[in-house]
Amino acid sequence: xxxxxxxxxxxxxxxxxxxxxxxxxxxxxxxxxxxxxxxxxxxxxxxxxxxxxxxxxxxxxxxxxxxxxxxxxxxxxxxxxxxx
Numbered sequence: 001x002x003x004x005x006x007x008x009x010x011x012x013x014x015x016x017x018x019x020x021x022x023x024x025x026x027x028x029x030x031x032x033x034x035x036x037x038x039x040x041x042x043x044x045x046x047x048x049x050x051x052x053x054x055x056x057x058x059x060x061x062x063x064x065x066x067x068x069x070x071x072x073x074x075x076x077x078x079x080x081x082x083x084x
């Protein structure tokens with residue numbers, strides 16, 4: 001199962017992600033120019049980092065050692081998953 005998941009993630013990143021990035025980046029570069037594409041990419045990255053920071057600040061109680069599922073209720077006992 002682990003090898004299959006790793007293969008799937010590698011295919012999505014290496015195949016789909018890099019291919020779409022090259023296509024979208026090339027189209028933006030041909031329409032806007034290199035400098036404008038760089039500026040827009042930087043702004044997009046800045047917004048993305050801001051969203052990640054806000055998301056992580058909202059989920060302060062969850063971390064890698066003690067993960068808390070997104071849809072879990074606080075009334076359940078610790079370590080017990082609730083199904084809906």
